[in-house]
Amino acid sequence: RKEVEQDPGPFNVPEGATVAFNCTYSNSASQSFFWYRQDCRKEPKLLMSVYSSGNEDGRFTAQLNRASQYISLLIRDSKLSDSATYLCVVNRPPAAGNKLTFGGGTRVLVKP
């Protein structure tokens, strides 16, 4: 089982619609979770951290489900500019190297 798994997509989303996707992680001791956005042929950029209580940043909502070991990202009122690959990032606990592990990404295409 991969440490961090994502559905590669693509998720084809009509402009203005809502899209949500998950990311599963294998190490139950993980404590830090993030979502990054990567545009084609560009570097990843931090979108948001994911907190235990869930958090929202404008049209983006992130949730953490520790029992089932997944995090989710929901995008409301999708814009054309939301088209990108979304990377799920999870830490390895200190005993396992104490660094972040990136998922393979979920591609989202927002269409008019």
Added chain:
Amino acid sequence: DGGITQSPKYLFRKEGQNVTLSCEQNLNHDAMYWYRQDPGQGLRLIYYSQIVNDFQKGDIAEGYSVSREKKESFPLTVTSAQKNPTAFYLCASSIKANQPQHFGDGTRLSIL
């Protein structure tokens, strides 16, 4: 402006040649990382350093070498032992391990 600078943006390597990719940060971050990304794939960790004069192998270190003589700098050498070096190389830094990473805009390496 604070940030991470990678150079060059494009690099071509001849057979049997070693090449060095530069990564400099002025964010005063302790930790620095090198990733490789192949087309349509996720990020794979090559090497990381959590403190000056110390570094550890990541998941795909074979054929690569690094140094961390200064806090600001973490150059990556792609040696002739790396038989398939064509990829997008990304350098990142973070305040500490497990904290969000900030990326440079990458170096594209190709074989001549």
